[in-house]
Amino acid sequence: MTYFDTALLALLLLTLLGLGAALWPGRRAAPRPDPRARAALRQKAETLALRGRILAITPETSLPDLTLTPLGEVWLSRPKGVSAEGALAVKAAARFPLARALTGLRQRPKGGRVEWSATACAASPRHGTEQPRTPRPQATVLVDGSNVVMWEKNSGLTDKAQLATLQSVIDLLLAEGRAVKVIFDANIAYTLFGRGMSVEELTRRIARPAADIEMTAKGQIADAWLIDSAFTTGATIVSNDLYRDHPRARFLSMRRGFSHGGVAELLPPR
Structure with missing residues (x-):
C-alpha cells in the first residue's frame, strides 16, 4: 500500500467516525477523568465537612443550650478587614476532631494584620434539650436531592443542575x-427540566428503582422534612448544605461530596 493509499484510508475512517457521531449523538465517549480537578474538588468538600462540624462561633464563653468542654486554643492572622471565622473553624475542626464550637473569639492587631484566636470546645446538648436519635449504620440514607443536583453548578463546572450527579x-x-430515600423540593422538576411533573414521572427520569423518591408538597420546606426525618430515625443526610437555619440539624450525621463530569464521590459521614 502506497503512502497515498494509507492517507486516503485514514481520511475515510475519520469521515466514517464523524458520520457515526452525527447519526448517534447520544453515543458519546465518557469524559476523561481529570485527577487534578477531582483532587481540588475533594479538598473543597473536605474543607466544607470540617467547617460544618463547628456549630457556633462566639465571643461569649458559654452557650445557653450546649454543654461545652474546652479542648485547646486556635489562632491565625489575616489582613485587616478580612474575616477569619470560617478559616478558624476549619483549623479548629482539623486540629481537634471533637471540636463543635469556638468560644471567646477575639481579635488583636499585630503589625499590619489582625490575629484571631478562640477556644475550641467539644459540645453536647444540655440536659433536657431535645436530642437526635443516635446514628444507626443500618438506617436509610436520606439524600437532599435538590442540593445534590446543584453540586457541579455550585462548583462552577456547569451552568445548570445535573441529574447525573444524583x-x-x-x-x-x-x-x-x-437503602436510599431522596427528598426533593416541590420545584425540582422546573430546576431540572423546565416544567412541572409528578413524582412518578420524576422517578422514571431518575431511573433508579431501588431508591425511594419523594417530593414535598408545594409550600412545604424540604430541608425541614429531611432534618426532622433524620432527627427521629438516626439517618445520615447526604448534602453540602450546612443547615445553619435549622438548630435540630446540629448533631445529625452528615455526608458531604462532590461531582465532576457526572461522577460523584462521597466523603465518610461525620
Whole structure:
C-alpha cells in the first residue's frame, strides 16, 4: 500500500467516525477523568465537612443550650478587614476532631494584620434539650436531592443542575448496601427540566428503582422534612448544605461530596 493509499484510508475512517457521531449523538465517549480537578474538588468538600462540624462561633464563653468542654486554643492572622471565622473553624475542626464550637473569639492587631484566636470546645446538648436519635449504620440514607443536583453548578463546572450527579450518588450508596430515600423540593422538576411533573414521572427520569423518591408538597420546606426525618430515625443526610437555619440539624450525621463530569464521590459521614 502506497503512502497515498494509507492517507486516503485514514481520511475515510475519520469521515466514517464523524458520520457515526452525527447519526448517534447520544453515543458519546465518557469524559476523561481529570485527577487534578477531582483532587481540588475533594479538598473543597473536605474543607466544607470540617467547617460544618463547628456549630457556633462566639465571643461569649458559654452557650445557653450546649454543654461545652474546652479542648485547646486556635489562632491565625489575616489582613485587616478580612474575616477569619470560617478559616478558624476549619483549623479548629482539623486540629481537634471533637471540636463543635469556638468560644471567646477575639481579635488583636499585630503589625499590619489582625490575629484571631478562640477556644475550641467539644459540645453536647444540655440536659433536657431535645436530642437526635443516635446514628444507626443500618438506617436509610436520606439524600437532599435538590442540593445534590446543584453540586457541579455550585462548583462552577456547569451552568445548570445535573441529574447525573444524583444518579451517581444513588449508585454509590446502593453499592455500599444502603437503602436510599431522596427528598426533593416541590420545584425540582422546573430546576431540572423546565416544567412541572409528578413524582412518578420524576422517578422514571431518575431511573433508579431501588431508591425511594419523594417530593414535598408545594409550600412545604424540604430541608425541614429531611432534618426532622433524620432527627427521629438516626439517618445520615447526604448534602453540602450546612443547615445553619435549622438548630435540630446540629448533631445529625452528615455526608458531604462532590461531582465532576457526572461522577460523584462521597466523603465518610461525620
